[in-house]
Amino acid sequence: LAKTTQPISMDSYEGQEVNITCSHNNIATNDYITWYQQFPSQGPRFIIQGYKTKVTNEVASLFIPADRKSSTLSLPRVSLSDTAVYYCLVFTGGGNKLTFGTGTQLKVEL
Amino acid sequence: NAGVTQTPKFRVLKTGQSMTLLCAQDMNHEYMYWYRQDPGMGLRLIHYSVGEGTTAKGEVPDGYNVSRLKKQNFLLGLESAAPSQTSVYFCASSYEGQDFSGANVLTFGAGSRLTVL
Numbered sequence: 375l376a377k378t379t380q381p382i383s384m385d386s387y388e389g390q391e392v393n394i395t396c397s398h399n400n401i402a403t404n405d406y407i408t409w410y411q412q413f414p415s416q417g418p419r420f421i422i423q424g425y426k427t428k429v430t431n432e433v434a435s436l437f438i439p440a441d442r443k444s445s446t447l448s449l450p451r452v453s454l455s456d457t458a459v460y461y462c463l464v465f466t467g468g469g470n471k472l473t474f475g476t477g478t479q480l481k482v483e484l
Numbered sequence: 485n486a487g488v489t490q491t492p493k494f495r496v497l498k499t500g501q502s503m504t505l506l507c508a509q510d511m512n513h514e515y516m517y518w519y520r521q522d523p524g525m526g527l528r529l530i531h532y533s534v535g536e537g538t539t540a541k542g543e544v545p546d547g548y549n550v551s552r553l554k555k556q557n558f559l560l561g562l563e564s565a566a567p568s569q570t571s572v573y574f575c576a577s578s579y580e581g582q583d584f585s586g587a588n589v590l591t592f593g594a595g596s597r598l599t600v601l
Binding site for chain 2: 408410415416417418419420423461473474475476477
């Protein structure tokens with residue numbers, strides 16, 4: 375399982391774009407990159423997943439450079455409700471031993 | 485479509501008591517997982533199952549047992565609760581069919597908050 379490193383916390387203001395970068399230097403050829411969001415007292419929920427280049431959905435965009443050693447989750451025009459912990463996971467389908475790091479605590483203020 | 489349902493949502497135990505947490509999913513997922521989350525920490529995998537009748541240890545299995553007698557249910561048991569097991573427990577499930585490609589996506593339950601006095 376590829377080790378990931380992401381910032382412990384980030385602060386932003388409403389309406390700004392937030393980019394959270396995750397480093398995964400030892401990512402394997404078959405590994406996918408998946409991001410989850412967790413609100414207090416709730417279970418994490420899936421945000422976005424990608425393998426290479428750029429993926430976009432109604433919630434976020436995921437940018438993955440050619441070497442795949444890092445990835446960036448981009449949240450456009452955040453609001454107070456985006457305050458949460460964001461986790462980056464790197465693994466191959468075969469879902470054993472899926473462990474989460476401490477994630478990035480995003481705080482959005484007015 | 486209920487997704488992943490955990491019961492109970494809250495429980496208080498005394499040291500040495502036993503209890504079982506139930507996780508039920510209605511998505512026909514093969515894989516199921518139990519995690520614990522302590523304050524300010526990420527999620528740590530306790531046990532997981534890759535199918536009915538199978539279980540395997542995760543990162544922090546000591547003090548817990550699990551069973552997967554039916555595909556839709558994954559039970560987490562504490563035989564003799566200890567204060568160190570005070571935590572929020574999350575169950576998750578994922579699809580892993582033969583036509584699967586990529587990395588599986590986990591669907592989580594709402595959590596079960598356990599306090600051991």
